Amino acid sequence: MNVIDIKGLGLAFEQSGQRTEILRGLDLSIAAGEFVAIVGASGVGKSTLLRVLMDLARPSSGTVRVSPDPKAERAMAMVFQDARLLPWRRVLANVAFGLEKTHLSRAERRERAMTALASVGLAQVADRFPHQLSGGQRQRIALARALATRPSILLMDEPFSALDAPTREALQDELLRVSEQFGKTVLFVTHDIDEAVYLADRVVALGGKPGETRASVRIDVPRPRRRGDAAMRAIAEKIKEQLHAEAAAARDDWVI
Amino acid sequence: MKFSQHMLAGLGLAVFLIVWELVPTLGLVGPNILPTPSQLPAAFMRELRSGAWLASVAASLGHYLMGLVVGGFAGVALGVATGMSRRLEAALSWVVRVLRPIPGLAWIPFAILWFGVEQTAAVFIIAIGVFWIVFFASQGAIRGVDRELIEVADAFGFRAWHEKLTKVLLPAATPGILVGLRTALGQAWMAVVAAELFGVHGLGQRMNQASSLLATDIVVVYMLTMAALYGLMDAGFIALQSRLMAWKA
Helix, strand or coil: CEEEEEEEEEEEEEECCEEEEEEEEEEEEEECCCEEEEECCCCCCHHHHHHHHCCCCCCCEEEEEECCCCCCCEEEEEECCCCCCCCCCCHHHHHCHHHHHCCCCHHHHHHHHHHHHHHCCCHHHCCCCHHHCCHHHHHHHHHHHHHHCCEEEEEEECCCCCCCHHHHHHHHHHHHHHHHHHCCEEEEECCCHHHHHHHCCEEEEEECCCEEEEEEEECCCCCCCCCCCHHHHHHHHHHHHHHHHHHHHHHCCCCC | CHHHHHHHHHHHHHHHHHHHHHHHHCCCCCCCCCCCHHHHHHHHHHHHHCCHHHHHHHHHHHHHHHHHHHHHHHHHHHHHHHHHCHHHHHHHHHHHHHHCCCCHHHHHHHHHHHHCCCHHHHHHHHHHHHHHHHHHHHHHHHHCCCHHHHHHHHHCCCCCHHHHHHHHHHHHHHHHHHHHHHHHHHHHHHHHHHHHHCCCCCHHHHHHHHHHCCCHHHHHHHHHHHHHHHHHHHHHHHHHHHHHCCCCC
16 A cells, blocks of 8 residues: 555746646656655655655646555654754753643643653753754754654655764664654655665666656665665666766766 | 042043032033032932922923833834735835835924823823834844744745744744834933923923023933933843843843
8 A cells, every 4th residue: 555656747837938847748656655765866856856845845747646644643744954952942842842832731731752762862952942952962852752653654855964974873863763662654766875875775877957756776684784885886877877877877978 | 430430430530520510610511501510419409309300200201201111012013913914014105115214303393282281292202213113123123033933934824924924923023113212212311301392291391491591400400310211221222122022141
């Protein structure tokens, strides 16, 4: 049973008379509980795809069908590349942000927020302000904020790319643990192929101008996975080759 | 380091007071042109005992604060509204361009016509000055809110304009709005004196009376009173501001 079904998605926008197509004829299906990584060159439209799903951007053509788990409270929640916490709110109030749309009482919201904060291991900073925390901590809080709304699908837009390598790896493992624990469907956009292969059940590569689905590769390596595993490296190499070929073809169009 | 800076400042002030004391004493200017600092405490006590000082301060503070409140509220409300709605801003833009350059004092004839030589007229003049400062500060502050934070509100389901206003726009714009209010705090005092010159009770009126009687020492007493009151307001505002901005880095 597919949780997300996208057929023939196209998005174009007009700017001073010029029509720019970002996506065209994109097909993508995601099953419940799947962890799918979306990779591709910069600007191919990965973030745009997430925005369409989150209803932050309107498609020009195609159909998008989202069938979330009826037991979940919200269909989707998003984690951005920069944590985007509200600087004037303390950490706990930030995590509770999405819950203010519900009919929960203040005490219930606090409790849910604390649970979500604890699940990313940051219960002790509940009373601090965002500016007092490190980048890695802020991203974990952004993740807690998304999890607190109990979504059936997690959309993540290059959430770890702004962090240093050790923090990134720690957060990757935390994400895997949390998504398995709560049985989430995850759509993870990244430009780091190794990260994609390490995390995902399936890697979808976008390419072309305008962007469309170029390849869908299953990662049949059992969990828990080891970084640098030979099988994973081989898969990553293949995907990288494909994307490099695309980039080279695009470069032939360069004038300089 | 701090101590020596204080010493220098104290020295500077002392020299200033000494020179000031000497200039009229040595007959460099006529006795009624400039009072000496030593005359001030006596003048102040006279004003205090006659009740004039307290009455003037109360009256001026009264319409100063009223003008701040009225002008401040109107400025924030309209500034936020035009900051949020491009259409509203466009609709009002030429009206603003016509009315904005008119100095607050130029409104005095209408103030007297509409409200008489009453407190309300002074409040009106002060409010106009406050309004324009706060209006532009609020509009700019709303416009300057980080788009990415607004997108977070959208992503978590807060799509309605009033939700975005309370959850993101107002808190994010508060620093800018406060800067506008603080500036208005100072400008409003200038308007107080001018607004009272035409006869409304208060510091300005008392100063005017005193100067027409050549009681220049009383004039200086009130000048210093105004400086002290403004300093008090500003200090109070800064305290409020730092409480509200505790979240800033």
